[in-house]
Amino acid sequence: MNTVVKAAIIGSTGYGGVELIRLLAGHPQVEVTSVVSSSSAGAPIAEGYPHLTEIRTDLLDDVDPALIKSKADVVFIATPSGIAAKLAPSLLAEGLKVIDLSGDHRLKERGEYETWYKKQPADQEYLDKAVFGLSEVYGESVRGADFVSNPGCxxxxxxxxxxxxxxxxxxxxxxxxxxxxxxxxxxxxxxxxxxxxxxxxxxxxxxxxxxxxxxxxxxxxxxxxxxxxxxxxxxxxxxxxxxxxxxxxxxxxxxxxxxxxxxxxxxxxxxxxxxxxxxxxxxxxxxxxxxxxxxxxxxxxxxxxxxxxxxxxxxxxLVKGAAGQAIQNLNLMMGWDETLGLRFVPVYP
Amino acid sequence: MNTVVKAAIIGSTGYGGVELIRLLAGHPQVEVTSVVSSSSAGAPIAEGYPHLTEIRTDLLDDVDPALIKSKADVVFIATPSGIAAKLAPSLLAEGLKVIDLSGDHRLKERGEYETWYKKQPADQEYLDKAVFGLSEVYGESVRGADFVSNPGCxxxxxxxxxxxxxxxxxxxxxxxxxxxxxxxxxxxxxxxxxxxxxxxxxxxxxxxxxxxxxxxxxxxxxxxxxxxxxxxxxxxxxxxxxxxxxxxxxxxxxxxxxxxxxxxxxxxxxxxxxxxxxxxxxxxxxxxxxxxxxxxxxxxxxxxxxxxxxxxxxxxxLVKGAAGQAIQNLNLMMGWDETLGLRFVPVYP
Amino acid sequence: MNTVVKAAIIGSTGYGGVELIRLLAGHPQVEVTSVVSSSSAGAPIAEGYPHLTEIRTDLLDDVDPALIKSKADVVFIATPSGIAAKLAPSLLAEGLKVIDLSGDHRLKERGEYETWYKKQPADQEYLDKAVFGLSEVYGESVRGADFVSNPGCxxxxxxxxxxxxxxxxxxxxxxxxxxxxxxxxxxxxxxxxxxxxxxxxxxxxxxxxxxxxxxxxxxxxxxxxxxxxxxxxxxxxxxxxxxxxxxxxxxxxxxxxxxxxxxxxxxxxxxxxxxxxxxxxxxxxxxxxxxxxxxxxxxxxxxxxxxxxxxxxxxxxLVKGAAGQAIQNLNLMMGWDETLGLRFVPVYP
Amino acid sequence: MNTVVKAAIIGSTGYGGVELIRLLAGHPQVEVTSVVSSSSAGAPIAEGYPHLTEIRTDLLDDVDPALIKSKADVVFIATPSGIAAKLAPSLLAEGLKVIDLSGDHRLKERGEYETWYKKQPADQEYLDKAVFGLSEVYGESVRGADFVSNPGCxxxxxxxxxxxxxxxxxxxxxxxxxxxxxxxxxxxxxxxxxxxxxxxxxxxxxxxxxxxxxxxxxxxxxxxxxxxxxxxxxxxxxxxxxxxxxxxxxxxxxxxxxxxxxxxxxxxxxxxxxxxxxxxxxxxxxxxxxxxxxxxxxxxxxxxxxxxxxxxxxxxxLVKGAAGQAIQNLNLMMGWDETLGLRFVPVYP
Missing domain, CATH: 3.30.360.10 (Dihydrodipicolinate Reductase; domain 2)
Incomplete structure (x- = not known):
């Protein structure tokens, strides 16, 4: 019997979030149980993305770690930079596994983040904790991790x-x-x-x-x-x-x-x-x-x-550079075959 | 236990054929066992379609009904018009189920075909036998059929x-x-x-x-x-x-x-x-x-x-207008759920 | 000796305005003496349109009928709907010839404008005065006119x-x-x-x-x-x-x-x-x-x-549907050959 | 009184040739008197290029140096590589000024041409004679020249x-x-x-x-x-x-x-x-x-x-990388202002 993991997606109305929805719809061991958006909470996700008509009929949830925990086991953060640094601590504290697709936990030195992103960096504790999920290079660290920072495209x-x-x-x-x-x-x-x-x-x-x-x-x-x-x-x-x-x-x-x-x-x-x-x-x-x-x-x-x-x-x-690699990392975090749900043939032409 | 049906694709080097390969790669009950092309027989299919690198490493077969029968149960014909009319009788005679994606068996009157296609029409016997596979309109006829003519895009x-x-x-x-x-x-x-x-x-x-x-x-x-x-x-x-x-x-x-x-x-x-x-x-x-x-x-x-x-x-x-609808028809011909292997989310953006 | 007419363009930062600049640069009898924009007055036009670098080095003028009159003989209004209706009376009162590229003076019945544009229509006097500049149909009326409403694309x-x-x-x-x-x-x-x-x-x-x-x-x-x-x-x-x-x-x-x-x-x-x-x-x-x-x-x-x-x-x-037709109308208003400055060969490929 | 130079274009059915036609249509001192094509001689040029309908109604001439000389003073060669090397000597012998847009006369060493083009190079005499028409670098050599090799894009x-x-x-x-x-x-x-x-x-x-x-x-x-x-x-x-x-x-x-x-x-x-x-x-x-x-x-x-x-x-x-630069070179060869007929504003958007 297969485990099914429940997943939430923060930033579901962005292109990275909506690509996670597309790819996870075909994943045999993941179910997306919450689509989250601070800007559009309460609205049907298909309203802004008519291609999801009859595919996802649920409403967008607000960004509330306790609510997310009540619905999900893992959470993907697919927001612009500057947000995940604030959200990750409380999500991890709830016991959720976290995959951050933004740039907030990639650079190990806070000063570098400040220099290049011109924003307040995440706490050093979380920068240390986040595994850089370029799994073909750092795959051993990703296996079994609870907190992964997904590489940039x-x-x-x-x-x-x-x-x-x-x-x-x-x-x-x-x-x-x-x-x-x-x-x-x-x-x-x-x-x-x-x-x-x-x-x-x-x-x-x-x-x-x-x-x-x-x-x-x-x-x-x-x-x-x-x-x-x-x-x-x-x-x-x-x-x-x-x-x-x-x-x-x-x-x-x-x-x-x-x-x-x-x-x-x-x-x-x-x-x-x-x-x-x-x-x-x-x-x-x-x-x-x-x-x-x-x-x-x-x-x-x-x-x-x-x-x-x-x-x-x-x-x-949007796939290997964002949502696909994030799912590949989830697969490794869960101890699964890294290709689970990802054996798509390229769309050509 | 699930039946697995073996499928051959004639015209694998066209866009319709290569889209069948893409879609069938995710179908749980179909295996593509032969990719067929008269023009490129003997060459690796990935040579002309590098996106299939490491996905399909087989060589293209020649158009030979007995060979196809030895490898497959069903055959998709995804060729330009004028070819399926010639191939269908021998493929059907071999006991293969046939889905013709070309225009050769859609028009029930031979004169209409001659007028609009300016080519020699198929024999009336096969025009009568072919079920027009617009399954949302003619679904009952498609269920259990052995020979389906897939509608035009x-x-x-x-x-x-x-x-x-x-x-x-x-x-x-x-x-x-x-x-x-x-x-x-x-x-x-x-x-x-x-x-x-x-x-x-x-x-x-x-x-x-x-x-x-x-x-x-x-x-x-x-x-x-x-x-x-x-x-x-x-x-x-x-x-x-x-x-x-x-x-x-x-x-x-x-x-x-x-x-x-x-x-x-x-x-x-x-x-x-x-x-x-x-x-x-x-x-x-x-x-x-x-x-x-x-x-x-x-x-x-x-x-x-x-x-x-x-x-x-x-x-x-290429999907509902060709390869996807052809697979939907196969599902119905086999008595399966029509959505098997086809529950893709649209690729957006 | 050729007359040279001085022209102002209101709405120079829109696509219609910038196309007027492109086309008029090659017109032998028109000089653009003022580029006007309410939103960007004071800025160099080439700042928002770097393709105009070294071609137009002037700053955008504010929308001021007296200023425009001091610089120009004719004025093109290339603004969104709702603006020309307010500007045209004072521009005409200054003695300027006016060509309105917006929809404000095309419909002869005020109620029609209100119904379809959901905005306040121009005064009936100016709707009556404006000649509809589809010159291949209404060319005789355009010849010698002072106020032309350029047709929609x-x-x-x-x-x-x-x-x-x-x-x-x-x-x-x-x-x-x-x-x-x-x-x-x-x-x-x-x-x-x-x-x-x-x-x-x-x-x-x-x-x-x-x-x-x-x-x-x-x-x-x-x-x-x-x-x-x-x-x-x-x-x-x-x-x-x-x-x-x-x-x-x-x-x-x-x-x-x-x-x-x-x-x-x-x-x-x-x-x-x-x-x-x-x-x-x-x-x-x-x-x-x-x-x-x-x-x-x-x-x-x-x-x-x-x-x-x-x-x-x-x-x-942008040409026959906007700026080009407007120049064609200007040519007719001035009594010139309608093709003056407009004998461009299409850009192909 | 302005000189008007008569120009022929060899290779008029290619994109470079048809761009020469577009640009020269607006040149005040050049008239295109012969459009030449070996492959389509005798056909109206507008047949293959409907955008030239009513603009150029003439038929394509065959590649015949004497015929070209009878119609033109200068000739642009806008053919694939390997052709100009054969044509240039006879065109120059007729007393025509020649601008070669192909790669045949750009490399001064015959061996280099053979290595990179895998074709028979032009005679050394013509390689020596051809001025490399990157006029912003070699402008002094271009002034007054009779034979210019137009740089690659x-x-x-x-x-x-x-x-x-x-x-x-x-x-x-x-x-x-x-x-x-x-x-x-x-x-x-x-x-x-x-x-x-x-x-x-x-x-x-x-x-x-x-x-x-x-x-x-x-x-x-x-x-x-x-x-x-x-x-x-x-x-x-x-x-x-x-x-x-x-x-x-x-x-x-x-x-x-x-x-x-x-x-x-x-x-x-x-x-x-x-x-x-x-x-x-x-x-x-x-x-x-x-x-x-x-x-x-x-x-x-x-x-x-x-x-x-x-x-x-x-x-x-197609302009600075081919036809436009060729005309700029012609202007210099003739001793004119290099911008003659070329003061186009970029087409934006």
Missing amino acids: YPTATLLGLVPAVKAGFIDPASIIIDAKSGVSGAGRGVNLGHHFAEINENFKAYKLNQHQHIPEIEQVLTDAAGRKIVTTFSTQLIPITRGIMSTMYAGMTGTYTNEDFISLYRNYYEGRHFVRIRQDGTWPATKEVSGSNYCDIGFAVDARTGRVTIVSVIDN | YPTATLLGLVPAVKAGFIDPASIIIDAKSGVSGAGRGVNLGHHFAEINENFKAYKLNQHQHIPEIEQVLTDAAGRKIVTTFSTQLIPITRGIMSTMYAGMTGTYTNEDFISLYRNYYEGRHFVRIRQDGTWPATKEVSGSNYCDIGFAVDARTGRVTIVSVIDN | YPTATLLGLVPAVKAGFIDPASIIIDAKSGVSGAGRGVNLGHHFAEINENFKAYKLNQHQHIPEIEQVLTDAAGRKIVTTFSTQLIPITRGIMSTMYAGMTGTYTNEDFISLYRNYYEGRHFVRIRQDGTWPATKEVSGSNYCDIGFAVDARTGRVTIVSVIDN | YPTATLLGLVPAVKAGFIDPASIIIDAKSGVSGAGRGVNLGHHFAEINENFKAYKLNQHQHIPEIEQVLTDAAGRKIVTTFSTQLIPITRGIMSTMYAGMTGTYTNEDFISLYRNYYEGRHFVRIRQDGTWPATKEVSGSNYCDIGFAVDARTGRVTIVSVIDN
Whole structure:
């Protein structure tokens, strides 16, 4: 007999929250028992999301830890940054397992959070307690954890593409340059001129160059992998698509490696991990090839002329970059197969 | 203990075929045991569709009825028109259940097929034998059938939006005008200038006005529903999106009905049928609200000033308009719950 | 020696205003001497529109009729509805020529405006004074006028497609059904969830069915052309593109006309008018084929089976549907060639 | 009295050719007297490009140098690579001025062409004779020239973004990494699966990493600017838009420069050159902000943490990256103001 875990989703009216609803609807051992929203509490969730008509007929609950505890065993926090830091202590105190999809518990140093997020950081106790849920790298820590901080969308694509090469010493970590691109859903459902259709459509634009709050998160893991302090160059650009991230990464190689050397290295590193697919020599992944799925696909282009390697990594920012990875982490926290409820085929075309 | 049915897909390298692969991967009682393609037999299917990397590692089989029979119990034919008419007799003779997604067995009169498709029609025996799989209208015939002709994408959206009102006599069937729009995947994966990205993107165009081969299919069902010969005006237009059909339909009303009258009528007609959702008064569905799912959503706008009603119906052309409806038909043919493996939440945003 | 007219643009920070700036920059006899905005007065216009960097370095003026008069001879009002009704009297009193791109002076009956716009109408005196600037139909009135009301985007595409057939009696005006689609720029630059990129992209949606404020404008002209009161069915739908309108129109024919009959009729009607192009038999225009230009392209599909004709008409909503037509009207008001400064080739692809 | 030059366009049915037609239609001193196409000779050009209906009613001429000479003074060659190398000698021998938009005369070393284009190079005599038409860098050579090789689209955006910093020694040229992205029109009008709408839409993909034929062109100019042999890392990626290139460039700085230092350097370098716009501190250009225009916009992001600068450069690939720059070169060849006929305002939105 299968355990069924009851889950609550705080921030159900955002794109991350509504994607959790979509994915968990197919999970054999999770039931979503409470959809929570501070802004729209009391309203039917299908009112703002007509695609949920007849699928979820319940009303949005208010953000009340005791109420959530009465309905759920685990809680996903899918809110903008600054909120989870305030909510997590009381949710954990209620004995709930917590998965925080926001940036509030990713950086281990409070000062870094203040510098990059310009907000009040979480208490050090909770930063220490939160396990960074990049499970292909830190999977052992995630197994059995009660409190997981889900990685950011850009860091997920980027770090899965860099960590094996940094750990193996194939590349010089100080030389890394990351050119990342994201679909617009990554910015959330909030309205502003920058996300108006007529401003984005048939357009491609750079933003927050060298200033994005995901930079310290990437550097924290690269530093851990390299065993020395790493700073990096990181660009973010908006693609006129809804879903998808491509991280194109450049680094100087430490020797005369080939594409096949990288392919072998990465296949070994990710052996047994379902959601990372290493592409064959001479091909690179496109964002659509993972759309709607929890895959991260990676390809390589070694250049003997320059002594550099180009690494291309793609994810669906709302799945592997948010809701899917959060469910993968839940699976590991519960001691289940990490692929439970997540064996979706990408939606193509 | 659950039966598992083995399925083959002819035309696996087309968009309809590859969508069957995606959807059937999550079906609890179907296993795809053979992917078939005349044009690419012998090649790995993932070569042309890298999103299937590590998901389907098999090679494409050739179109050989005996081979298919040795591997499968049921066969989906997802080929361009003109091919299924030739294949169906030998596949049926092998004892396979057959679901034809092409247009070859939809029209009951051979002359109509010749007129609109400009090709040689199937033998009358097979046209008579094929059950028209618009299961919300002809569900009783589909249950237990061995040979089903899956409706076209445009007719599915259109007929689900019109049949209840025609049968109830709320509208004058002779007055019906249908303005239909489709995403580009409906035209298949074949390359031509008309489907070049730079020609479609940031563009909207009409094609085959009053000439589309789905016209006689729509008229056949409307004639059946009305009890008298109906001809209709039907326009097709290309939306610069990949998936989705909207059919906007106009008709003169026979009395002074309200939106609520239509809503009640349609909810009654589709009672117990999972995949048709009637929207509440004052709202109309958008194509994205059913994307990736098997739903058909319908809304109404009665206009007292003109005595006409406008009916809006949307589907995902590759799911309810092709692969999803084909699986729904398989479920009915097998005597299963029609929603088996199809309870997807739409992919939104 | 050429006259140079000085022009002011009220509402310069909207899409209609900024398109006037684009088009007038190439006009040989007009100089834009004041860009006006109540919301952003004092700021450089290029701040909100970086594409104007080094092209327009001036600051936005406040809405002050005397100031405008001191700088300009003519004024374009490109504001949301409800504002021009208040501004026009004082601008006209200053002796300025006025072209109103908003809906405030299009409907001749104040009650109609109140019913459809839910706002206070302009004074009857100014409704009477304003010439409706659909110059291909009412060109003689526009010549030499001081105050022109520029038609709406949907009515422009629709009426150019219908008026010749209605006037000639080829179609029954009571049978007309109009299925119109627009790109998103038609809704302006204001931000709201309905125009968020992730909500529109890869989507197609209907809105304001039978309720759009352009309905009475269309009916006013059809009534005039038919010589009797006409009500009509009119649908509006959002295409995920920035620019472009297609109006697909249906009507019962009064006789057995052919496509060639319609083509001849329309070519005769529009003889000598540069901006309406009648397509040859068997082809229909696409929105991109007029993008960035002042053309309205029209094609026909007569259907002998149903006795109906389908008429397809396309424009660029910001050019022929707004700024371009306004300049065409200015040319006529000034007694110039109507094509002055407007002989753009469509931007394709 | 103004000279009017007669121009022929070889390759008029490609996107580059048809863009020349669009732009030259507004040029006060050029008349296009012959549109030439080997594949469609004899057909009306508007047949394949209905947006030219009533604008160009002439038939396509065959590729015949004597015929071209009888009709024209200058000829634009806008063909795929491999053709201009064969045509240029006879066109020049006829006394025509020639502007080659293809890649055939850009690389000064025949071996480089063979390596990267895998085709037979032009004769060395013509490679020597052809002036590389990046006029903001090599403008003095272009003035009065008879034979100009128009730069590639990617090199134009990239080199305008790099040359001033390399020449001034602000950056280490050996450290340059170029991450470039292009809209789909850059690949031309030829049909193939890779450009099928359903494959590109809502997708972002990398291609030809470290293998693109524009690499040696970029390196040739960087080598010239640096005064020593430079090799570089260059990536190309496809944006799901029609027009636009963004080149995002990374380099190690040789000192502690600020954004303002770069801005001053570039403004000085491009002083008096109309088509390069340097953005103010803290802002970066988006592709749409130059769409339809001949501008190249450039912005900077110096990062003190890493000692690197990120440079963002955008163009419209069909204008500044092809037809517009070709006309700018013609203006210089003729001794005219370089902006003649090119003072378009970008089409926004």
